[in-house]
Amino acid sequence: xxxxxxxxxxxxxxxxxxxxxxxxxxxxxxxxxxxxxxxxxxxxxxxxxxxxxxxxxxxxxxxxxxxxxxxxxxxxxxxxxxxxxxxxxxxxxxxxxxxxxxxxxxxxxxxxxxxxxxxxxxxxxxxxxxxxxxxx
Numbered sequence: 001x002x003x004x005x006x007x008x009x010x011x012x013x014x015x016x017x018x019x020x021x022x023x024x025x026x027x028x029x030x031x032x033x034x035x036x037x038x039x040x041x042x043x044x045x046x047x048x049x050x051x052x053x054x055x056x057x058x059x060x061x062x063x064x065x066x067x068x069x070x071x072x073x074x075x076x077x078x079x080x081x082x083x084x085x086x087x088x089x090x091x092x093x094x095x096x097x098x099x100x101x102x103x104x105x106x107x108x109x110x111x112x113x114x115x116x117x118x119x120x121x122x123x124x125x126x127x128x129x130x131x132x133x134x135x136x
């Protein structure tokens with residue numbers, strides 16, 4: 001059966017709910033790995049080939065996993081405190097130090113098969129978020 005030209009395909013609400021639940025489980029597992037400082041668990045949680053996008057406000061050397069590990073504080077002497085929060089309607093890890101948000105990591109996909117990881121470290125953007133995220 002053909003669809004009328006002006007009829008648009010609508011997403012199946014059950015697919016959207018399943019996607020949201022999978023992303024929430026992914027964020028919870030990544031949070032557990034980060035809290036335990038367990039790189040192997042993080043790798044299993046995220047999976048082999050996530051698309052990683054960084055908004056730092058400056059050029060970044062390196063790509064992919066090194067950026068994610070650095071953003072999650074695996075190489076930092078003073079690791080951020082992490083909280084699970086909602087960002088733009090999806091699950092995210094919000095890292096803070098001294099009551100200031102220093103990184104936001106938004107995850108999409110499922111445990112073992114993350115599709116997208118967005119890392120925001122741009123201080124100009126994070127400055128505005130500190131009050132919103134740390135109070136919630």
